[in-house]
Amino acid sequence: MPSRPTMHDVARVAGVSAKTVSRVVNDEPRVDPLTRERVVQAIASLGFQRNEQARSLRPGQRSTLIGMVTGDLGNPFYSAIARGIEEVGRLHGYLLLSSSSEEQPARERQLIEALLRHNVEGLLIVPAAGDHRYLTSAMLSDVPLLVIDRPITGGHEFDTVVLENRQGAFDVVSALIRAGHRRIGVIDGDSEVYTGSERMQGYFSALEHAGLTPEVSLIRRGFHGGSQAERATLELLHQAQPPTAIFATNNRIAVGVLSGMKGAGKWLPLACFDDFELADMLPVPVTVVTYDAAEMGRSAAELLFARLKGFTGAPVTKSLPVQVRTYPTVHS
């Protein structure tokens, strides 16, 4: 059972003091080349690896750890963000502690506390719903916190990176209108969530901009999973005056909408916030709002490292651009 060698072990083998080993490990200048060589040899022969936890215990030393909390690491949207964060972190020599709140506020708080106990130098969160006033500067004690995808409302202000949700929804609904649609159904995910409400506003703006009046019978809000969206779609399609196209405010909803169309045997053009694979293989034309989720992670991480490097100033909010893309139908 080999236990990790310490600097003292290396020092003994090299015939120097621990401090000299430390100097070599940290590439400090004032070390005799010959001494350095002896130490390097000893390090290699013992397979020494510095204990980062011990190092970061000293005041003024960094832990080189950052922490992340999203709703669900297994969700491709969140994991793309995680990927972006990790990528930038690695460039700076940081490792990423990642965790899933399962969208539960209590869990999110526990995770943030756990990450802080482990001395992360920075936090990045995709906040769950709920009150975040517990995020006081006392609790965070100088650890910068970056908010991704949905701003935290009320209380302390944080650096934030979001998508241009409203603009994207406006653009994609406008595309349907340009294609001649006047009755555009909409199925919204959780409309209490920031992104959902922003996208709904984009929908309304697009109608208004085209001189169209929103119609209650075409709007279905507050659906969580795909199966709820599927039922809502059936309702929409079976009513007396059905829509001629449908806008889904996210891709999980879109999948439910497609199932609904399949069930009803009525295929309508689909618009959707979020790109998804095989959109070009469907029996309906699909228009999506596409964007780079990993870029959200990268932007957030870059802002975080700017803070760590001493950038001060008022909290920043960055909106990332999105793009509309149309996929043709497949004719089988």
Place this chain on the structure above:
Amino acid sequence: MPSRPTMHDVARVAGVSAKTVSRVVNDEPRVDPLTRERVVQAIASLGFQRNEQARSLRPGQRSTLIGMVTGDLGNPFYSAIARGIEEVGRLHGYLLLSSSSEEQPARERQLIEALLRHNVEGLLIVPAAGDHRYLTSAMLSDVPLLVIDRPITGGHEFDTVVLENRQGAFDVVSALIRAGHRRIGVIDGDSEVYTGSERMQGYFSALEHAGLTPEVSLIRRGFHGGSQAERATLELLHQAQPPTAIFATNNRIAVGVLSGMKGAGKWLPLACFDDFELADMLPVPVTVVTYDAAEMGRSAAELLFARLKGFTGAPVTKSLPVQVRTYPTVHS
């Protein structure tokens, strides 16, 4: 700029020694209820949070950190595994350090070393290709390592969790045969990768079992992305004796195959290892091998924690079951 309070700060406020605070924080029994109460108050009023790095520095103390290396955290397959690991880790009070090797052996090694420097108690990796003999017990110094999805060949033996790749491929190809197909094309991802070669063996076994002879012209191997698979599909479809169905050894390949079919305007039934969304919305019947990727992560993590709890014995290899599932075509 608030800095984190220490146990000494709490001790001062509560009028006790640091050791007593430690006792309270660790729920040790022999503390006077009144003293305990005073300490609890002080902890609350200061917002004290124990410094885990300092704690884990003492010999015999755990870091409550585990580390993971996969090819790409942003890939849904890997992130599902990460999710499973994280879930089990959380139950045990552990945080997860996750990182992406980008399938580069050198990067993988660097990440493993970085994780060890940060005192992870266990490692879980989805290994990149290449030689892993550097993973010596000297390097790992008692840190258990779990291998996921693809066994490490040669050298040290590790606990391993994989899918029943061969059986799954056998089953899904057999399903095509039962449906009457005699000429089944196959497009393989990277056939040097363990999963690819296992799945190919399953394909061959299924043919053999049905008394069919493999045909070179129906087999295309070694394709990386979807676009390579797309070209291979076009070749397959345009030859004199085309197949009547195609087996794709993973879902990225399957997407390429579908593009190829679209390009050729020839739609054939598709079989595929890996489930994927919207498989029931395609102009061809799709049969997939489905499984729970998160379960791989959970199984691996459970095995890891068993080791941490002292389970000894020869390295274990666990194969997780897979299932065949058929989606009907959509008729638009």
Place this chain on the structure above:
DNA sequence: GTGAAAGCGCTAACAA
């Protein structure tokens, strides 16, 4: 039931 002293592995400050 409580506290004082020592030390985990490392590095900043100071000596030599």
Place this chain on the structure above:
DNA sequence: TTGTTAGCGCTTTCAC
């Protein structure tokens, strides 16, 4: 150029 001392925040002796 190199070594000694001290201490980061915590917990383990071992006294009291």
